[in-house]
Amino acid sequence: MKKSHIIALIVVAVSIGLMLSLTGDVNTYANFEQATESGDRVKIVGQLSKDKEMYYKPEEDPNYFSFYLKDDVGTERKVVLLSEKPQDFEMSEQIVLTGSMKGEEFVATDILLKCPSKYKDEEIYIKKEQSEI
Numbered sequence: 809m810k811k812s813h814i815i816a817l818i819v820v821a822v823s824i825g826l827m828l829s830l831t832g833d834v835n836t837y838a839n840f841e842q843a844t845e846s847g848d849r850v851k852i853v854g855q856l857s858k859d860k861e862m863y864y865k866p867e868e869d870p871n872y873f874s875f876y877l878k879d880d881v882g883t884e885r886k887v888v889l890l891s892e893k894p895q896d897f898e899m900s901e902q903i904v905l906t907g908s909m910k911g912e913e914f915v916a917t918d919i920l921l922k923c924p925s926k927y928k929d930e931e932i933y934i935k936k937e938q939s940e941i
Contacts, residue, residue: 839879843909852905852914854879856898862891877903877914885915899923 837862838850844854860876873889887905891915 817893839881840883840885840909840914847908847910849906852877852879852907854862854903854905856896856900856903857884860884860916862893862897866892874913877905885912885914887916889916889919891917891919894919896923897921 820915836848836850838846838852840852843852845852854877857876857878862875863872870892871890873891873893875887875889876884878884888910889905891904900923902922904920904922905914905916906918907914908913
């Protein structure tokens with residue numbers, strides 16, 4: 809074999825290995841019940857239960873924040889986020905968490921917040937104008 813063929817095979821093998829390692833991090837979306845059954849890392853989409861307690865004391869542990877979340881089927885569970893409390897957390901419309909169930913709690917390592925758009929009122933106004941035309 810030529811030296812260029814060997815190098816090309818190595819590059820292809822490394823590329824395949826890199827693609828496989830990236831696809832291994834893809835998590836599936838689930839609700840709390842499915843997360844309990846699987847025991848794997850999953851993504852859960854839900855809304856903050858604003859009537860329940862939120863606990864965050866950065867002077868004690870800046871990487872511990874707990875709150876309650878209601879998933880898309882209405883199940884409510886305590887969530888422990890192993891990170892600091894996100895800014896404007898209470899204003900979020902929807903929350904996407906990545907983590908796994910530990911007993912009755914969902915332990916999350918990543919969070920993504922969907923906050924209300926500051927342009928939402930403007931969008932409603934524009935749609936109303938268009939429907940009148």
